[in-house]
Amino acid sequence: MHPPDHDEPHRWLPALPLALLRLLLPRPERDEVIADLAAEFAQHAAAGGRAAARRWVWRQALASAPALLGWNWWRGWSGFEPRANAYRPGGLMLKHWMADARYTARRLRARPVYTLVAVLTLALGVGGTAAVFGIARPLMFEPLPYAHASEVGMFWMPGWWYEAEFSEMRGRFSGFRNVAAYRPADVTMRQGNSPARLVPGIATSVELFDVLGARPFLGRGFHAGEDVRGAAPVAVISYGLWQELGGTPAVVGTRLILDGTPTTVVGVMPRGFWFPDPSVRIWRPQPINPQRMNGSFTLVGRVAPGHDVRHMDAEMHRIVQTLAVRFASDYFGDADKRRAPALTPLRDALVGSMRPALMATLAAMGLILLIACANVAALMLGQVEGRASELAVRSALGANRRRLVQQLVIEALLLGLGAGLLGAALAAAGFHLLAGALPIGAWAERAAFDWQLFAAALGIALVAVLLVVLVPAMSLWRGDLRIALSGARTGGIQGRGGRLERGLVVAEVALAMLIASGAALLVRSVSNLYAIDPGVDTQHIAVVDLLSSPTMHDADRARVVRSLLAELGSIPSVRSVAATAKLPLRGAGDSFGMRAEGHPEMSQVITYFRIVSPGYFKTMGIALRQGRAFDVSDPPMIFDSAAQADSTREASIVVNETLARTFFPGENPIGRHLLGGFDQRQRIVGVVSNVAEAGLTDAPAPTAYYLGDQVGWESGVSLVLRTARPQDASGVLDAARRIVQRVAPDMAVQQTTTMARVFDTAVGPARQVMSLLTVLSALALVLGAVGIYGVISHFAARRQRDWAIRVALGLPGSRVVRHIVGQGAALVGVGVVLGAIGTAVLARLLASLLFGVSAIDPLAFAAASGALLVIGVIAAFVPAWRAGSVDPALVLREQ
Amino acid sequence: MTDTRFAPLGVLEEQVLVAVLRTRNDSYGMRVRREIEHVTGRDLSIGAVYATLDRLEAKGLVTSGRVAGDGPSRRLFRVSPAGAQALAETRAMRERLWHGVDVRGLLALAGR
Numbered sequence A: 001m002h003p004p005d006h007d008e009p010h011r012w013l014p015a016l017p018l019a020l021l022r023l024l025l026p027r028p029e030r031d032e033v034i035a036d037l038a039a040e041f042a043q044h045a046a047a048g049g050r051a052a053a054r055r056w057v058w059r060q061a062l063a064s065a066p067a068l069l070g071w072n073w074w075r076g077w078s079g080f081e082p083r084a085n086a087y088r089p090g091g092l093m094l095k096h097w098m099a100d101a102r103y104t105a106r107r108l109r110a111r112p113v114y115t116l117v118a119v120l121t122l123a124l125g126v127g128g129t130a131a132v133f134g135i136a137r138p139l140m141f142e143p144l145p146y147a148h149a150s151e152v153g154m155f156w157m158p159g160w161w162y163e164a165e166f167s168e169m170r171g172r173f174s175g176f177r178n179v180a181a182y183r184p185a186d187v188t189m190r191q192g193n194s195p196a197r198l199v200p201g202i203a204t205s206v207e208l209f210d211v212l213g214a215r216p217f218l219g220r221g222f223h224a225g226e227d228v229r230g231a232a233p234v235a236v237i238s239y240g241l242w243q244e245l246g247g248t249p250a251v252v253g254t255r256l257i258l259d260g261t262p263t264t265v266v267g268v269m270p271r272g273f274w275f276p277d278p279s280v281r282i283w284r285p286q287p288i289n290p291q292r293m294n295g296s297f298t299l300v301g302r303v304a305p306g307h308d309v310r311h312m313d314a315e316m317h318r319i320v321q322t323l324a325v326r327f328a329s330d331y332f333g334d335a336d337k338r339r340a341p342a343l344t345p346l347r348d349a350l351v352g353s354m355r356p357a358l359m360a361t362l363a364a365m366g367l368i369l370l371i372a373c374a375n376v377a378a379l380m381l382g383q384v385e386g387r388a389s390e391l392a393v394r395s396a397l398g399a400n401r402r403r404l405v406q407q408l409v410i411e412a413l414l415l416g417l418g419a420g421l422l423g424a425a426l427a428a429a430g431f432h433l434l435a436g437a438l439p440i441g442a443w444a445e446r447a448a449f450d451w452q453l454f455a456a457a458l459g460i461a462l463v464a465v466l467l468v469v470l471v472p473a474m475s476l477w478r479g480d481l482r483i484a485l486s487g488a489r490t491g492g493i494q495g496r497g498g499r500l501e502r503g504l505v506v507a508e509v510a511l512a513m514l515i516a517s518g519a520a521l522l523v524r525s526v527s528n529l530y531a532i533d534p535g536v537d538t539q540h541i542a543v544v545d546l547l548s549s550p551t552m553h554d555a556d557r558a559r560v561v562r563s564l565l566a567e568l569g570s571i572p573s574v575r576s577v578a579a580t581a582k583l584p585l586r587g588a589g590d591s592f593g594m595r596a597e598g599h600p601e602m603s604q605v606i607t608y609f610r611i612v613s614p615g616y617f618k619t620m621g622i623a624l625r626q627g628r629a630f631d632v633s634d635p636p637m638i639f640d641s642a643a644q645a646d647s648t649r650e651a652s653i654v655v656n657e658t659l660a661r662t663f664f665p666g667e668n669p670i671g672r673h674l675l676g677g678f679d680q681r682q683r684i685v686g687v688v689s690n691v692a693e694a695g696l697t698d699a700p701a702p703t704a705y706y707l708g709d710q711v712g713w714e715s716g717v718s719l720v721l722r723t724a725r726p727q728d729a730s731g732v733l734d735a736a737r738r739i740v741q742r743v744a745p746d747m748a749v750q751q752t753t754t755m756a757r758v759f760d761t762a763v764g765p766a767r768q769v770m771s772l773l774t775v776l777s778a779l780a781l782v783l784g785a786v787g788i789y790g791v792i793s794h795f796a797a798r799r800q801r802d803w804a805i806r807v808a809l810g811l812p813g814s815r816v817v818r819h820i821v822g823q824g825a826a827l828v829g830v831g832v833v834l835g836a837i838g839t840a841v842l843a844r845l846l847a848s849l850l851f852g853v854s855a856i857d858p859l860a861f862a863a864a865s866g867a868l869l870v871i872g873v874i875a876a877f878v879p880a881w882r883a884g885s886v887d888p889a890l891v892l893r894e895q
Numbered sequence B: 001m002t003d004t005r006f007a008p009l010g011v012l013e014e015q016v017l018v019a020v021l022r023t024r025n026d027s028y029g030m031r032v033r034r035e036i037e038h039v040t041g042r043d044l045s046i047g048a049v050y051a052t053l054d055r056l057e058a059k060g061l062v063t064s065g066r067v068a069g070d071g072p073s074r075r076l077f078r079v080s081p082a083g084a085q086a087l088a089e090t091r092a093m094r095e096r097l098w099h100g101v102d103v104r105g106l107l108a109l110a111g112r
Helices: A016-026 A027-048 A050-077 A095-108 A112-141 A163-169 A208-212 A241-242 A315-328 A346-386 A388-396 A401-437 A451-478 A481-490 A499-531 A555-569 A614-622 A641-644 A657-663 A733-743 A755-763 A765-799 A800-808 A813-849 A858-884 A890-894 B012-020 B029-040 B045-056 B081-096 B105-110
Strands: A152-155 A174-185 A187-190 A198-199 A201-204 A236-238 A255-258 A261-268 A280-284 A298-303 A343-345 A540-547 A574-580 A591-596 A607-610 A624-628 A650-656 A673-675 A681-688 A703-707 A717-724 A748-752 B063-068 B074-079
Touching: A027 A050, A027 B045, A027 B074, A050 A095, A050 B045, A095 A112, A095 A401, A112 A346, A112 A401, A112 A765, A152 A346, A163 A315, A163 B105, A174 A208, A174 A717, A198 A748, A198 B105, A201 A208, A201 A481, A208 A298, A241 A574, A255 A624, A261 B045, A343 A346, A343 A540, A346 A388, A346 A401, A346 A451, A346 A681, A346 A755, A346 A765, A388 A401, A401 A451, A451 A499, A499 A755, A499 A765, A499 A813, A499 A858, A540 A607, A540 A733, A540 A755, A555 A574, A555 A717, A555 A733, A574 A614, A591 A657, A607 A657, A614 A717, A650 A657, A650 A673, A657 A681, A657 A703, A681 A703, A717 A733, A733 A748, A755 A765, A765 A800, A765 A858, A800 A813, A800 A890, A813 A858, B012 B029, B012 B045, B012 B081, B029 B045, B045 B063, B074 B081
Parallel strands: A201 A280, A236 A261, A607 A703, A650 A681
Antiparallel strands: A152 A298, A152 A343, A174 A201, A174 A298, A187 A198, A187 A255, A236 A280, A255 A261, A540 A717, A540 A748, A574 A607, A574 A717, A591 A607, A591 A673, A624 A681, A650 A703, A673 A681, B063 B074
């Protein structure tokens, strides 16, 4: 019953279903099925017209597709081949792949150690890289939550701008569409009778949201005129705070008690919006006082159309020239804005400082991944060489080289799949740990593991294994399998083999050297930082940071501070208590331009002023050099309005050695007066040692200490508690927090910490990157050791017969051991040299994290290469020992 | 149940096996498909038929061999003794299952 019309049956068949069927039908059956289909198509066409016949073919093709796919899959998996097809050309690609996958899976199951080591090694690299990438992603790669963020830039000297300067230029910043001034202004928020809590916030001129191109998703932004004194207080809140307040549209229009003042919520920013960092949850208009030469503002602006943030030098110079007309007399020393006017692109300004740490970690993780790849490549290569005779036999029996390489690729893909899944699991598990360990502040909480990262982990793993499989595939492709077959029985005298393997180990060692020397550089740098004496005791001091409402009366605040100090002093393990408006090591803080009385020739000098309580120097362990510390003879003026008004009353001040030396070189500073800053006359009563007031690495700067009871406290106060033993410092914090909540319910505890932690923070991101890199370099060393061990074992096994003969002829076993260990040491040596060269080039990446150590530091290099050599020799020694102690008779008989 | 190794055939497997029997010496895939379509009156895809035939061959219920014709060579199927036994047992099982069911009552229930 063959079709009658056989000559050109395909001609009228619709092309698309025909192609689909051709693609899916197994090759041996393809032609006959298509021919039968064509014949039946002709019958359908004759009976019901060509259109109906076409529909029929379409239905057949579409309905067959799932069954045909399943059929292919099943044939590949089961390996079933009907007898009728015995002499017909092979089936589909998919079928081969399936069969090979099955074969490979079986082989992998049969070698659990190899499989486990390969998957685990790769998974560590993949998981680590994916996790760091996930953490860096929102900071470095994702768009900022502002419209056309590339048009927005930050002015130079952030945190140094005065309200008067901003008012002077407002509306006529040339080259800018809009400029806003803002400063950090955390607020206390009270709800019902619960103690006040602190909400991180920003006080800003009303232009901010226009500059950022961000709109609230509920309510409105700020209106012009809301940033003048006397305007009704309003606030825009973050999505997170809105949710905490109930998350309903009715929140807009309600009043919150912020800093003791009822404030209307006018808008809610959309989810995902942040500025200037994700911790900020509330934005309020800052009343701008056009006369005020104070305030620590940052300016952010959106450039006018046609301007480029990166090419604004001319405009910035014009702005600073306009400013200098009015403010030239205030521009001295560090406060001189004429020195380096510049506009920084917003991303660099907001997250740029975190980039080196992230890049260094990402690079280190990438290196770990490469080491893992080299390791697995060496493992696979060992497998291929170990299977040389098997492969040669298969090849002699007709398996072509392509098929053998295909099997390798499938093996790699299976390993990659396993590594990807395990790596994603590792990344998910370690994600928050890693985010917390990186110096990225509030961004750590934003980082989240999601399906994209899962996909990234899989993708990285697959790329990694394809990289890995190149090496053994190359070896397989190049090698002549028949020679392997003929050589297989003659033992391993082919000493030329294993060049690729050795190359891989050298690469691994070189990469490990990169990480290890990076870690060593950071260890050196961080220990340099810790060796700096900040001038205060960092071991025995607990810290409670408080924030009070700015509207609180000076005398009230001073009274609360007094009673807090009295209560806190009664905690059993506390030896003494004091307060300060700003702790050392926490940035520059406030400063005045000051002069020494009686030195008219002297220009103003930027001087830090610090407001403290009487016991401050003793509590902080700051040494008194001359005169006296504050005591009862310094009258509290704050409680007495008459005394405050009396301009003849003097405030007592204590200065540091640098101030004494700068203002009164070669003179006795005690009893002398300073000009500038507060209204009162300021008489020096004592000189104390220098303290790292701003940053750890800053040169000592002139500093004057004032009494809170004489000049008044600021809204932020840090209480310091000195304990008898270092371990008590963190132990007293809970008790202190409870006392604050009882004695001063109007004050919010901003945070509790210890001076040791403040010091850690001051050491900066280098400390955290160092910890991470140290862990990673340990990992790199372990991976490197595994690689060296594997390759040397293989090398020893290959030459076993060779040595057995020599040992049988009288060569002592120790010579064999020495020879093999020497091989290992030579590989490590070459790797170390190459790695050192690489480090010299790449250490620039770390430059911004280094302190007191050059990027090319011989000591760090020596430490890293020493560690690698030791580990390498140990890893080589194990197989060497085994080879040296083997009985030659056994080996020779076996072969 | 006489043979504990007997696994009942699936509906499509049974139909395909019966169709192979019915088409006797000309049982190639498309012919089998047409036979089932013709008898049952429902559409069946060629892919499903070939996949089933292959599975039946793997189970040893049919055998196949090639014959040359004027077109491409054809794979012709034949029911194996094991296949015949499976069919017989499937039919016997069904009859046991139907035994005692009142067919007239059933038709009445179906409204015929």
